[in-house]
Amino acid sequence: MIRTVLIDDEIDSIRVLERLLERYCPEVTIVGKADGVEMGVHTIQSAKPDLVFLDIEMAQGNAFDLLNQLQPIDFQVIFVTAFDNYAIRAFKYSAVDYLLKPVDIDDLQAALQRAMREVQGKNFIDQMETLLYNVETFQLTQQKMAVPTLTGLVFIPIKDIMRFEAKGSYTTIYLTNGEQIIATRNIKEYEDLLPAAIFCRVHNSHIINLHKIQKYHKGRGGYVVMEDGNTIEVASRRREEFLRRLLK
Structure with missing residues (x-):
């Protein structure tokens, strides 16, 4: 089983993702949920998940604010977003998975299978370092x-x-x-x-x-x-x- 945390500031989005995982992804065990950056950091630190589904834009900050507080990253991340913006380009350069809302079941299952392979291979540490570097660079180039x-x-x-x-x-x-x-x-x-x-x-x-x-x-x-x-x-x-x- 893969221990999983869901983080999104929209409670309805958490509920939808939770139902999809329970119905279509039996290999997942949800060990925590959070609705913002501060609570997300605390939940990850206490639950010690293998995988986090992480919304990008939240009321109290964004996904990268959260990840920067948890360095080094010792869990895999699948980002979930309603916006096809600069961050998507950073994900593609960093070979990191993301899902666009509303979440498609086939995309969810495919992303989960890739994440499980990465968890086993422990490749996500380098991926997250590359991602955070790329996000910073993309943000700077927009200024x-x-x-x-x-x-x-x-x-x-x-x-x-x-x-x-x-x-x-x-x-x-x-x-x-x-x-x-x-x-x-x-x-x-x-x-x-x-x-x-x-x-x-x-x-x-x-x-x-x-x-x-x-x-x-x-x-x-x-x-x-x-x-x-x-x-x-x-x-x-x-x-x-x-x-x-x-x-x-």
């Missing part, structure tokens, strides 16, 4: 950054930034559409400000978007070819950190 210029503020989607280049006390920001914006901040300020999951300073004069690299060529430090065709040198002293971040 905009306020860029101070000589004429005011420009708001740029982070996902549209190709790279940054130091120009004295200013910084030129290169966008994916070919546009260039001169910011009145120096490059060190951007190094401190930018999300490390996406951007890496590879040279005194350059910060690049790791998602926009086309090629990396080895050498003394090496260099990268960006998607816009520009070549950026990787300084020797920054090579180790760059490769660690690139291959993460």
